[in-house]
Amino acid sequence: MTADDRNAGPAGPQVDVVVVGAGFAGLYLLHRLRAEGFSVRVFEAASDVGGTWFWNRYPGARCDIPTTDYTFSFDPELEREWTWSEKYATQPEILRYLQFVADRYDLRRDITFDTRVEGADWDDVAGLWVVRTSTGETVSCRHYVMATGCLSVPKAPDIEGAPRFAGEVYFTSRWPHEGVDLTGKRVAVVGTGSSGIQSIPLIAQQAAQLTVFQRTPNFSIPAHNGPAPADRLAQLAADRDAYRTAAKWSRGGVPAEVTDVLGVTAPEEVRRERFEAAWEAGELFAILGVFADQGVNPASNEIVAEMVREKIRSIVDDPETAEALCPKDHYFGTKRPCLDSGYHATFNMPHVRLVDLRKTPITTITETGIDTATESNEFDVIVYATGFDAMTGALVGVDVTGRDGVTLKEKWADGPSTYLGLTTVGFPNFCALTGPGSPSVLSNMAVSIEQHVDWVTDCLVDLRAKGMTTIEPTPPAEDGWNQHVADCAAISLHPTANSWYMGANVPGKPRVFYPYIGGVDNYRAACDEVRATDYLGFRLSGPGGEQCHDGVVRRLQPDVALVLDAMAQMGLPPLESMSPPEARAFMEMSNGMRPPGPDVGEVVDGVLPGPAGELEYRLFRPASPGPHPVVLYFHGGGWVLGDQLSDEPLCRDLCVRTDAVVVSVDYRHAPETRYPAAAEDAWAALQWVGAHAIELGGIPDHLVVAGWSAGGNLVAVVTQRARNEGGPVVRGQLLLTPVTDSTMDTGSFEENADGYVLTAPLMRWFWDHYCDPERRTESTAAPLRGELGGLPPAIVVTAEFDPLRDEGIAYAEALRAADVPVEHVAARGHTHMSLTMVDVVLSGARVREEIALRLRALFRQPAEV
Ligand code: NA7
Numbered sequence: 001m002t003a004d005d006r007n008a009g010p011a012g013p014q015v016d017v018v019v020v021g022a023g024f025a026g027l028y029l030l031h032r033l034r035a036e037g038f039s040v041r042v043f044e045a046a047s048d049v050g051g052t053w054f055w056n057r058y059p060g061a062r063c064d065i066p067t068t069d070y071t072f073s074f075d076p077e078l079e080r081e082w083t084w085s086e087k088y089a090t091q092p093e094i095l096r097y098l099q100f101v102a103d104r105y106d107l108r109r110d111i112t113f114d115t116r117v118e119g120a121d122w123d124d125v126a127g128l129w130v131v132r133t134s135t136g137e138t139v140s141c142r143h144y145v146m147a148t149g150c151l152s153v154p155k156a157p158d159i160e161g162a163p164r165f166a167g168e169v170y171f172t173s174r175w176p177h178e179g180v181d182l183t184g185k186r187v188a189v190v191g192t193g194s195s196g197i198q199s200i201p202l203i204a205q206q207a208a209q210l211t212v213f214q215r216t217p218n219f220s221i222p223a224h225n226g227p228a229p230a231d232r233l234a235q236l237a238a239d240r241d242a243y244r245t246a247a248k249w250s251r252g253g254v255p256a257e258v259t260d261v262l263g264v265t266a267p268e269e270v271r272r273e274r275f276e277a278a279w280e281a282g283e284l285f286a287i288l289g290v291f292a293d294q295g296v297n298p299a300s301n302e303i304v305a306e307m308v309r310e311k312i313r314s315i316v317d318d319p320e321t322a323e324a325l326c327p328k329d330h331y332f333g334t335k336r337p338c339l340d341s342g343y344h345a346t347f348n349m350p351h352v353r354l355v356d357l358r359k360t361p362i363t364t365i366t367e368t369g370i371d372t373a374t375e376s377n378e379f380d381v382i383v384y385a386t387g388f389d390a391m392t393g394a395l396v397g398v399d400v401t402g403r404d405g406v407t408l409k410e411k412w413a414d415g416p417s418t419y420l421g422l423t424t425v426g427f428p429n430f431c432a433l434t435g436p437g438s439p440s441v442l443s444n445m446a447v448s449i450e451q452h453v454d455w456v457t458d459c460l461v462d463l464r465a466k467g468m469t470t471i472e473p474t475p476p477a478e479d480g481w482n483q484h485v486a487d488c489a490a491i492s493l494h495p496t497a498n499s500w501y502m503g504a505n506v507p508g509k510p511r512v513f514y515p516y517i518g519g520v521d522n523y524r525a526a527c528d529e530v531r532a533t534d535y536l537g538f539r540l541s542g543p544g545g546e547q548c549h550d551g552v553v554r555r556l557q558p559d560v561a562l563v564l565d566a567m568a569q570m571g572l573p574p575l576e577s578m579s580p581p582e583a584r585a586f587m588e589m590s591n592g593m594r595p596p597g598p599d600v601g602e603v604v605d606g607v608l609p610g611p612a613g614e615l616e617y618r619l620f621r622p623a624s625p626g627p628h629p630v631v632l633y634f635h636g637g638g639w640v641l642g643d644q645l646s647d648e649p650l651c652r653d654l655c656v657r658t659d660a661v662v663v664s665v666d667y668r669h670a671p672e673t674r675y676p677a678a679a680e681d682a683w684a685a686l687q688w689v690g691a692h693a694i695e696l697g698g699i700p701d702h703l704v705v706a707g708w709s710a711g712g713n714l715v716a717v718v719t720q721r722a723r724n725e726g727g728p729v730v731r732g733q734l735l736l737t738p739v740t741d742s743t744m745d746t747g748s749f750e751e752n753a754d755g756y757v758l759t760a761p762l763m764r765w766f767w768d769h770y771c772d773p774e775r776r777t778e779s780t781a782a783p784l785r786g787e788l789g790g791l792p793p794a795i796v797v798t799a800e801f802d803p804l805r806d807e808g809i810a811y812a813e814a815l816r817a818a819d820v821p822v823e824h825v826a827a828r829g830h831t832h833m834s835l836t837m838v839d840v841v842l843s844g845a846r847v848r849e850e851i852a853l854r855l856r857a858l859f860r861q862p863a864e865v
């Protein structure tokens with residue numbers, strides 16, 4: 001009897017855990033749970049272990065991750081006992097491996113084969129699942145885990161007339177175990193995903209005629225199969241543990257070089273060299289990592305894509321066929337690229353033909369063959385390599401009913417919703433291994449499976465130790481995770497493709513990005529953090545009591561987190577530990593390394609008169625014909641750092657997005673010239689720009705004043721003054737994470753005092769340099785304390801992780817209370833600085849576009865002042 005049984009009393013479950021599926025995931029889960037003393041039943045629809053490797057027996061089926069890595073790593077002994085024969089093992093060898101694992105750990109005795117789980121109902125009173133199987137058996141369990149794989153439910157045939165065909169029909173995903181002899185036959189293959197691309201060269205070796213029906217060409221690179229890669233073997237031999245740890249903390253679950261070479265800026269010879277090396281390596285993560293930016297930047301992606309197309313053209317003899325095989329409708333990597341062995345060269349064989357369904361779609365399948373828009377073809381055999389209802393198909397395919405009678409299918413009708421890609425609200429004690437919202441199909445499955453199994457097992461052990469029998473995520477935790485998964489996808493090119501990652505291959509399936517693209521390393525860190533924080537975002541209950549430590553595990557935008565991590569690793573000295581000249585030199589140096597921002601029509605440098613001498617400005621003019629509205633811009637830097645050039649990428653971005661002339665004006669800085677010098681200079685700049693709009697290429701009275709941080713402070717100050725003094729006419733004000741008060745005691749100041757670049761000590765350092773404490777309450781230092789009625793419409797932007805967030809919000813609210821039209825843009829997951837990091841923090845672009853949209857609307861409105 002286990003701890004769970006004792007806790008549950010006489011009405012306890014028959015077993016602690018029911019697991020569905022005996023592939024990689026189910027086998028390892030059984031092994032681990034059993035070792036921890038849990039009772040387990042595994043149900044498997046097939047007659048043996050293997051999961052996807054039991055079913056997918058088509059000729060040429062292989063893994064596409066090197067088998068040095070596509071293997072269990074939990075037991076060094078196991079690794080010593082098994083040697084893979086090839087770089088990419090074939091399906092029979094992988095199946096033999098999984099059978100070996102099952103035998104070695106005596107797993108079969110707890111697996112019921114040839115039995116499908118048909119339903120599972122949560123009994124909320126008893127706190128257990130009742131699982132129904134195809135043999136009529138019913139088993140109650142405390143925890144119900146679906147280890148059903150991501151690519152296990154074949155997509156239903158969706159081609160007109162398919163059932164009419166009287167010849168032989170095969171699906172790659174359900175290939176007969178005894179094999180198929182295609183010798184001398186006329187064969188059609190429909191589908192050119194990985195299964196098609198792997199099988200076509202081998203089918204061509206047998207068939208008398210082979211016709212490939214291609215709807216979408218896929219990117220494929222040669223696998224260069226052969227012995228296991230010598231470099232990986234050497235690393236494993238030298239230090240197995242270090243190698244496996246590196247895999248666990250890599251982006252994709254395979255140790256791989258992480259480059260910082262950007263495709264868009266790399267010289268041609270570097271591009272070529274890196275691409276050729278990846279092509280020769282014949283590894284997915286090499287070709288997906290030629291450039292750091294190929295997954296997010298269309299221009300960089302196109303460089304890789306075109307180099308692949310060049311290779312295809314160089315292999316395929318017939319130019320028309322070559323062109324048809326060149327993928328052009330999706331970015332490289334946004335559908336899983338394939339690894340092939342002679343795929344493209346197969347089309348040089350005289351008996352092999354490609355039918356491009358984009359040009360000549362299938363009209364119907366007949367009794368004897370396939371009709372397209374232009375021809376009728378007769379076949380003896382049709383092979384469908386048409387893919388899977390991926391990721392959710394197997395999960396919603398079982399009738400899983402959670403609390404209140406809601407089924408998983410109903411809950412996920414608009415797309416999957418999970419916490420950590422493992423659990424879902426309303427379904428206590430339910431887990432989906434490698435579920436949607438986890439790295440799964442974007443990663444080396446072996447590594448991701450081990451991580452999930454370990455996490456789930458550790459969790460059940462923890463629950464037992466605490467005397468808890470039920471675990472369920474909370475709605476805020478799940479919503480937060482879904483948001484994070486979507487945020488990660490949104491900065492990548494992936495959502496642009498009609499891929500099975502997006503559910504696009506199955507008619508009617510919700511279009512969302514199913515897996516987690518934030519990386520195996522980041523995902524593992526999130527899961528570890530949830531456990532280390534005593535199950536953040538989960539509600540636990542049982543004889544041991546109740547526990548709910550609610551919260552969201554990842555709130556920063558993913559690219560903001562990456563930048564913060566990178567900065568933390570650099571171990572930079574805090575700015576406030578430097579002298580102002582040192583801090584300025586440091587800022588200038590780091591600004592020199594950032595991307596320049598988008599191209600604009602023209603850049604003009606000039607000077608304008610200030611109260612104590614000339615003030616330099618830089619003007620950015622749109623490429624469109626003028627005149628344009630004008631944005632007078634004040635840079636950030638705490639009144640101590642920066643100049644008219646220091647926010648240049650942001651100014652360029654603003655210019656392009658708003659189609660306005662942006663004039664970035666310098667002002668005098670502290671501590672050399674303290675308050676109110678900066679405000680006086682800003683006022684002079686406003687007067688001058690207002691008076692010289694036409695000369696600057698602007699439209700008179702179409703002037704907005706904008707600024708970031710301390711620059712936002714100056715915006716607020718000069719617009720108040722313009723109202724007081726009856727001009728210049730200001731059409732609107734844009735305050736980007738502004739300083740509006742000097743108290744430094746708001747909630748956001750405390751919450752975000754450290755860790756988000758602008759720290760509380762740095763803000764104090766800025767104020768101390770800028771302004772004497774007794775003058776900080778003057779409205780020209782702390783504009784929140786000024787008179788706000790009659791000010792021009794405002795756009796106030798605040799960032800969630802910014803000490804200044806609450807004073808920005810306070811200013812927006814005070815303006816609103818004074819009847820000033822205000823639009824408040826709250827940048828979720830951003831920091832004080834991240835919105836200005838053009839082309840570095842890509843998620844900032846959405847916020848800047850929202851700001852630009854509002855600015856453009858302001859320019860269209862009639863002036864009010
Ligand atoms: P995929 O990658 O989904 O490929 C399926 C292929 O079948 C793909 O080329 C589809 O074209 C094509 N297809 C699907 N339905 C049709 C119809 N109705 N008519 C014509 N062509 C069709 O599945 P795979 O099994 O090859 O690979 C799945 C994963 O397994 C793979 O990524 C690896 O991770 C291992 P489409 O692109 O939809 O136009």
